[in-house]
Amino acid sequence: MVARTVDLRSDTVTKPTAAMRAAMANAEVDDDVLGYDPSALRLETEMAKVTGKEAALFVPSGTMGNLISVLVHCNIRGSEVILGNNSHIHIYENGGISTIGGVHPRTVKNNDDGTMDIDLIEAAIRDPRGEIVYPTTRLICLENTQANCGGRCLSAEYTDKVGELAKKHGLKLHIDGARIFNASIALGVPVHRLLQAADSASVCLSKGLGAPVGSVIVGSKSFIARARILRKTLGGGMRQVGILCAAALVALRENVPKLEDDHKKAKMLAEGLNQIKGLRLNAAAVETNIIFFKVLEGAKLTAEKLCKNLEQHGILVMQESPTSIRVVIHHQISESDVQYTLSCFKQALTGVKEENGN
Ligand SMILES: Cc1ncc(COP(=O)(O)O)c(C=O)c1O
Ligand SMILES: C[C@@H](O)[C@H](N)C(=O)O
16 A cells, blocks of 8 residues: 555546535536536536637537537538647547548647648648549647647647638638646636637546536537537436536636646656656656656666556556656646655666655
8 A cells, every 4th residue: 555646647637626526515406408507507608708709518528529529510421620640539539530420530740849730731621623532621620738749838829820721711620628728827828819710629627627527618609509419419418417517617716726836846847857867858848737758768667667666656657658658737736746756756767765755
């Protein structure tokens, strides 16, 4: 039995706070499928306001939020969506847009900073004159922050340029904004400005915001009306969902201000890891709460053995490849946890036990 656990697997691992549990216990609820749950309506109104969109819809997960959004925009089978080769929709959502929606993915390489080159996006747009052989491009998807590139932030200016390109070609723009609040805090730019060019966005409540469950999709009233129907089709219509929305309202109020500290702790951890022989990372590229690093050949332990060693000391991380590991900071990780984590890494890789690794 380990004396202490520091869970760095993801920002999806947070437990509801006492305030969230109290809000859940006292939530005003009604039937949300019938459109009457007051807590869901309150959350959706708040999220529409924060994101600068006409309407919002609570959904059970970010994966369902992205799936519904893509399928509303690409409501004709054989549509094509342009998205990053390292995007969550493309890698971690079971190919749902294809298997369920009949939508064809056309990937463009994600750069290290999370962007896709605008000229490569434009080159990926199908020429309508080739319709006898080509799928029809209907949507471009961005991800902000871009998780698999290390939680990198997309600027409003870049997003605007992609939005202009979409409009030029009669396409829609969806933003997977699972961590859009992290981008907003890191850039010092309001969420609504980062989403201004988007026709829709999916915003996770259950990541850095620390709510136990759920996401919200935002867009025009007509988009959300169609999304609501598709949510029901997919089995995502829930009844007294206000119990979950009440926790999310607490998360919005209490945890957005904590994101800046998450980023500072991530930077602190990254700079500490960068000093440890056998590890390599670009600490300067750590903009938010996600850190990827390499375990170098010749290190005392392989990535797999390092993860196992850390787990024996209560440090939980995510092995991303045979030679790389990801750690994610969230509001339930303290500075003391960061120092303890660094001491465990040092001991595992150098044999030196740090005294201050309390
Ligand atoms: C960038 C991104 N988008 C979407 C999702 C999907 O969210 P969920 O796990 O709630 O389905 C995740 C991870 O959870 C994510 O990291
Ligand atoms: C792995 C992925 O699905 C999840 N969104 C995470 O970042 O932990």
